[in-house]
Amino acid sequence: MYFSVTQSKRVLASAIVAMVSIAPCVGADEPKASENQVTSDVVYATADGIEMKLDLRVPATGVSTHHNSAKPALVVWIHGGGWRAGSRKKCPLTDLTQHGFAVASISYRFTDKAIFPAQIHDCKAAIRWLRAHQDQYGYDASWIAVAGSSAGGHLALLLGTSGGIGEMEGNLGEHGDQSSTIQAVIDYFGPSDFILRGKTQPERAYTTESGSLALLGGLRDGKVDPRMESMASPASYVSSNDPPLLVFHGTEDQTVLMDQSQRIVALYNEAGLSARLISVEGAGHGGKAFFTKDHFQRALDFLVQYPPAIASND
Numbered sequence: 191m192y193f194s195v196t197q198s199k200r201v202l203a204s205a206i207v208a209m210v211s212i213a214p215c216v217g218a219d220e221p222k223a224s225e226n227q228v229t230s231d232v233v234y235a236t237a238d239g240i241e242m243k244l245d246l247r248v249p250a251t252g253v254s255t256h257h258n259s260a261k262p263a264l265v266v267w268i269h270g271g272g273w274r275a276g277s278r279k280k281c282p283l284t285d286l287t288q289h290g291f292a293v294a295s296i297s298y299r300f301t302d303k304a305i306f307p308a309q310i311h312d313c314k315a316a317i318r319w320l321r322a323h324q325d326q327y328g329y330d331a332s333w334i335a336v337a338g339s340s341a342g343g344h345l346a347l348l349l350g351t352s353g354g355i356g357e358m359e360g361n362l363g364e365h366g367d368q369s370s371t372i373q374a375v376i377d378y379f380g381p382s383d384f385i386l387r388g389k390t391q392p393e394r395a396y397t398t399e400s401g402s403l404a405l406l407g408g409l410r411d412g413k414v415d416p417r418m419e420s421m422a423s424p425a426s427y428v429s430s431n432d433p434p435l436l437v438f439h440g441t442e443d444q445t446v447l448m449d450q451s452q453r454i455v456a457l458y459n460e461a462g463l464s465a466r467l468i469s470v471e472g473a474g475h476g477g478k479a480f481f482t483k484d485h486f487q488r489a490l491d492f493l494v495q496y497p498p499a500i501a502s503n504d
Contacts, residue, residue: 225250226287229327234296234319235312235363240303242312242362244296244319245278248328249287261330262287264320265493266372267295270340270380270476272401273309274300282481283337289490292329294320298345301404306422309405310348311360314370317349322365335374335493339476340446341401343380347424347454350375350433357421374496376489377437378480381446382454383425388414391447428457434464436492438480440473466492 227248233241249262267283269276281295298312317334324331338346352358353371381387384402387395396403396414403409406418420426435458439451451467458465468488473479 227328235315237299237308237312237362238303240299242297242299242316243278244294244316245281246292246294246327247284247287248292249290259330259332261324261328262290262292263333263493264292264294264324264329264331264335266317266320266334266336267293268298268313268336268338268342268345269295270338270342270378271300273341273405274302274401276341282339283489285486286490286493289494291493292327301401305407306405306418307358307360309345310352310358311362313345313349314359315362315365317370317372318365318368319363321368333374333496334372335376336372337376337378337489338380339378339480340380343377344382344424345380346375347377347380347382347435348422348427350435351424351427351429353431355427358427373433374493375433375435376492377435377451377454379439379443379446379451379475382450383423384414384419385416385423386425386453387447387450388419390449394445425454425457428454428461428463430461430463432458432461432463434492434496435466436489437465437467438470438485439467440470440475440477440479442472443475445475 227250229246231243232246234244235242265283265286267278267281269278269280271277278295278297281293284293286293294316296313296316299308317336320334321331336346336349338344348358349370349372359370381402384395384406387402394400396409403414406414406422435454437451437455439448441448448469455465455467468485470479470485479485
């Protein structure tokens with residue numbers, strides 16, 4: 191069912207071209223395996239015979255934690271790749287375990303298997319699974335941040351803005367009693383508004399090679415369904431209850447234009463929300479420039495800024 195922005199927020203009360211997977215983090219050395227409890231290839235949900243999996247790293251006992259909790263808070267990474275490629279195995283934020291955070295990296299269905307909203311349904315199922323298993327693995331999921339690059343940034347944004355919207359939730363997995371609400375978002379150059387994208391960069395948005403074209407179900411009568419464009423756009427759902435946002439975007443990005451990040455930050459500001467856009471000078475669409483020591487520190491500072499006291503699992 192299609193909802194306008196207003197209709198969607200009432201419910202709350204009751205592709206871009208194929209995107210490049212980014213390089214591993216260069217902000218610090220990769221933590222040694224012995225320092226973390228590492229659990230790989232865990233199936234969090236199954237749909238149409240397809241297993242969605244996640245990898246989980248939890249800091250070893252003795253690593254200092256933030257948020258006044260005896261257990262590490264959780265950051266969930268969503269990889270890019272135009273919604274049709276990429277791997278959760280390339281997670282650039284694993285060094286967060288050295289700073290008292292658990293890190294999960296999740297997979298989701300690609301567009302050759304299912305179109306939108308399957309991808310956001312998968313991500314929300316992963317959040318519910320992670321909440322249901324927090325005691326088993328030793329992290330605190332009362333506060334969850336999500337981060338992602340490119341297509342993964344789009345899904346991270348959508349997790350942040352679509353909380354409580356039924357059509358975005360799905361019913362995958364075995365943990366429907368758990369909340370999929372998240373408490374902070376870090377977006378690396380993800381698209382936020384497909385309607386805007388179609389206007390400002392039509393030559394990239396909806397060609398036959400475009401990842402977003404496949405995501406939104408292809409052409410109908412020679413056009414992309416505008417309802418799908420709106421439904422898949424994080425910008426469609428911004429409201430005053432959305433979590434704080436940090437965005438990184440390269441000034442030379444020709445795959446996802448800077449206006450996508452400017453758009454979501456402007457909407458956040460209009461709603462009185464916390465949002466910051468960091469322009470990465472000279473950077474294109476992905477690469478090591480986003481994960482230098484300084485930018486890694488900016489992401490870390492953002493994460494420790496918001497304690498669980500403001501978090502809500504409603």
